[in-house]
Structure formats: C-alpha cells, structure tokens
Amino acid sequence: MKTYSTHTSLSIAEKVVLITGAYGLIGQTIAYAFLQQGAYVILADLDECKRNKLEDKISKTFPPRQFLFQTLDITDEASCQKAMIEIILKFGRLDVLINNAGLDAKFDKESLGKVNHGRFENYPTHLLRIAIEVNLTGTILITQSACHQMIKQKSGNIINVASTYSVVAPNQNLYDYGDGKQNFKPVDYVASKSFIPNFTRYLATFYSREGIRCNAIVPHGIYNNHDEPFLENFARLSPLGRMCNREELIGPFTFLASDASSYMTGSLLTVDGGWTAW
Numbered sequence: 303m304k305t306y307s308t309h310t311s312l313s314i315a316e317k318v319v320l321i322t323g324a325y326g327l328i329g330q331t332i333a334y335a336f337l338q339q340g341a342y343v344i345l346a347d348l349d350e351c352k353r354n355k356l357e358d359k360i361s362k363t364f365p366p367r368q369f370l371f372q373t374l375d376i377t378d379e380a381s382c383q384k385a386m387i388e389i390i391l392k393f394g395r396l397d398v399l400i401n402n403a404g405l406d407a408k409f410d411k412e413s414l415g416k417v418n419h420g421r422f423e424n425y426p427t428h429l430l431r432i433a434i435e436v437n438l439t440g441t442i443l444i445t446q447s448a449c450h451q452m453i454k455q456k457s458g459n460i461i462n463v464a465s466t467y468s469v470v471a472p473n474q475n476l477y478d479y480g481d482g483k484q485n486f487k488p489v490d491y492v493a494s495k496s497f498i499p500n501f502t503r504y505l506a507t508f509y510s511r512e513g514i515r516c517n518a519i520v521p522h523g524i525y526n527n528h529d530e531p532f533l534e535n536f537a538r539l540s541p542l543g544r545m546c547n548r549e550e551l552i553g554p555f556t557f558l559a560s561d562a563s564s565y566m567t568g569s570l571l572t573v574d575g576g577w578t579a580w
Contacts, residue, residue, distance in 0.1 A: 311562040315340030318393045319559060320385075322376055322444055323403030325352040327526055327548060328463065332400065335552040336559070337364050342393055346374035346385060347403070376403050376440035382447040390451060398459045398559045399448040404437045404495070406465075407488050422489050430490045437494035445505070449514065458514040460505055461558050464498040466522035466574050467491060476539055479531035499570055506568030515567040517558050522574035524548055541576030 319336055323329045324345035336343050337360065345360075347353065350373065357371050370392055375381040389396055420426070445460060452458025472487035479485070498518055505516035523536055525545040537543045554573050557563055572578060 309562065311564070312556065312560045313339070314398075314556055314559050316342065317397040317559060318342045318344070318389070318395055319398040319400065320344040320346060320389060320396055320448065321400045321402055322346050322374060325349045325356055326402070327524055328521070328551060329402050330356060331548040331551060332402070332555050334360070335549075335556070337368060339556065341559075342368055342370075344370045344372055344385075344389055344393075346372040348373065348375055374403075374444070376444040377435050379443050379447075382444045385444075386447045386451055395455055396448055396451050396458065398461065399445065400555070400559075401441050401445060401460065401462045403440065403444075404463070405433050406491050420488075421486060425489055429488070430493065433490035433494040437491070438497055441498075441501070449505075449509070452509075452514050453512055456513045458509075459559065460502075460514065460516040461555065462498050462502050462516065462518040464502070464518045464520045464570065465491070465495045466520060466572075466577050468495045468498045468518075469520060469570070469572075470578050473539055476532070476535050479529075479535070481531075502570070503568045510567060515564075517563065517566055517569045517571060519551070519554055519558065520570050520572040520574060520578070521546060521551060522577045524551070539577075541579060544575065546573065546575060 314336060319341050321329050321333050321336075321343065324333050325347040326349075329345070329347065333343050333345050345356070353371060353373075360369055370389065372385050372388060373381075374385045386396070441462070448458065448460065467487065472492065474484075474486055477485035477487060502516050502518040505514070509516070523540070523545040525547055528536075528545070533545065536545055551573060554571055558566070558571060
C-alpha cells in the first residue's frame with residue numbers, strides 16, 4: 303500500500319499557542335489536539351471549576367514543559383499583561399493567539415435554562431453590556447497584550463473565533479420547537495460577535511508589514527448533548543443536515559495555526575456545514 307506523508311508546513315510542533323476560553327468545548331478540544339501535535343499550549347480561562355479536572359487529565363499525558371494553565375480575565379488589562387509575562391518567562395515567545403473566550407447563549411441541555419428567552423424589544427440592557435465587555439472589549443485587551451510581544455518578535459499569528467452570527471442573522475426558526483414556547487437567539491451575542499470579521503481585517507492590515515497575520519474561524523452548531531427537537535430543526539435548516547462534531551474543528555484550527563496558511567491574512571475560514579451558503 304502506498305503511504306503519504308503530511309506536508310511539513312502543516313506542523314505546529316513547538317509553536318507556542320495561547321488559547322483563551324480554554325476550558326470550554328472548543329477550547330479543550332483544540333488545546334488537547336495541539337498538545338498531541340507537539341505544540342506548547344497555554345490554557346487560559348476564568349472557570350476554576352473546570353480547571354482541576356482538565357489539568358489532571360493533561361498532566362497525566364503531557365510533560366509540564368509543554369503546557370501552562372492560567373487564570374485569565376480578558377476584561378482586565380492587568381490580568382492580560384500578567385498572563386503575557388508568565389508566558390514569556392516560561393516559553394520565551396508567543397507564536398499564536400487564539401481568541402476563543404466569549405459569552406454565548408447556548409441551547410444544549412445543560413445551558414438551555416440559562417438563556418434569556420425574551421424578544422429583542424424586551425432584552426435587558428445589562429446583559430448586552432456584559433456580552434460586549436467580554437466578547438468585544440476583552441478580545442481587544444488580550445490581543446493588545448499579545449501584539450506587544452509579537453511586535454518585539456517581528457512575528458505572530460492571531461486566530462479569532464467568530465460565528466455564523468457574525469456573518470448572517472440567526473434563523474429564529476431553529477429555536478422554535480413547536481411547543482408554543484418560542485425561544486430566541488438573543489441580540490447580545492449577535493451584536494458583540496459581529497465585530498470579529500472586521501476586527502480581523504483591521505489587525506491583518508494594521509500589522510501586515512510587522513510579521514503578524516490575523517484570520518478568523520467561523521464555526522456553527524457544535525454538538526453538545528442537544529435535545530432532539532433542536533437537532534431536528536438544525537438538520538432541516540443545514541445543507542449538511544447535521545451539527546458539527548467538535549473534532550471537525552481540529553483541522554481548520556491546525557491549518558490556520560501552521561505555516562500552511564502563511565499567505566492568508568484578513569480571511570474568514572467558514573466551518574458551518576454550509577449554513578451561510580443559503
């Protein structure tokens with residue numbers, strides 16, 4: 303049987319990668335996959351409840367020199383600066399920043415009860431402000447800290463995590479289960495995530511001559527124990543007829559973190575099963 307080798311440009315071995323929101327569904331998946339591929343990974347998050355279990359799992363599989371856990375509040379400038387100091391002390395550089403941290407009203411079984419189901423005209427202003435503080439302001443603050451280091455290195459790679467709702471409006475029919483209780487994807491997520499594509503272009507053009515690239519991934523519908531009515535709606539509305547399995551994000555993230563994407567900057571890599579094609 304003929305064998306084939308992976309092109310060396312796809313390697314992320316020994317790249318130093320900071321992942322914010324690292325204890326969430328996407329964050330954990332990418333962090334573990336990157337460690338398996340030989341990257342040095344900084345797992346940064348605020349959710350201390352999830353940290354101990356994840357740290358125990360990773361420390362049993364990978365050597366301490368390969369990873370660093372950080373308690374990071376991206377909305378706090380001092381916390382961002384402290385995180386960067388710790389990263390440089392341990393690894394000496396930062397090659398890749400993945401801006402994954404964010405607030406989102408999810409519709410899986412565990413999260414459904416936490417969603418505010420109010421219509422737009424009744425949506426609480428304080429929830430909008432909280433989402434903007436994290437998804438917009440926080441993303442800017444941690445990126446500023448990373449850029450200070452990347453400018454010194456004259457190299458860097460920023461990967462923003464956008465959403466299909468950065469590109470198109472939510473199809474509210476997805477959240478109607480036919481039980482007479484209409485749910486809505488709230489405006490706070492749409493408002494705060496819609497800036498990501500243009501923020502990506504801003505960074506890409508601003509730092510294009512300083513060795514720093516910036517692209518964004520546009521995922522949609524990551525399966526996480528959703529109810530059957532939601533899955534049926536999603537299948538009907540999606541060209542591929544199903545939600546995304548978390549492992550299907552590993553390839554796109556690896557590609558953008560690697561040198562295989564070296565001529566890409568300011569781009570959106572859409573991984574949505576065709577959702578935005580309709």
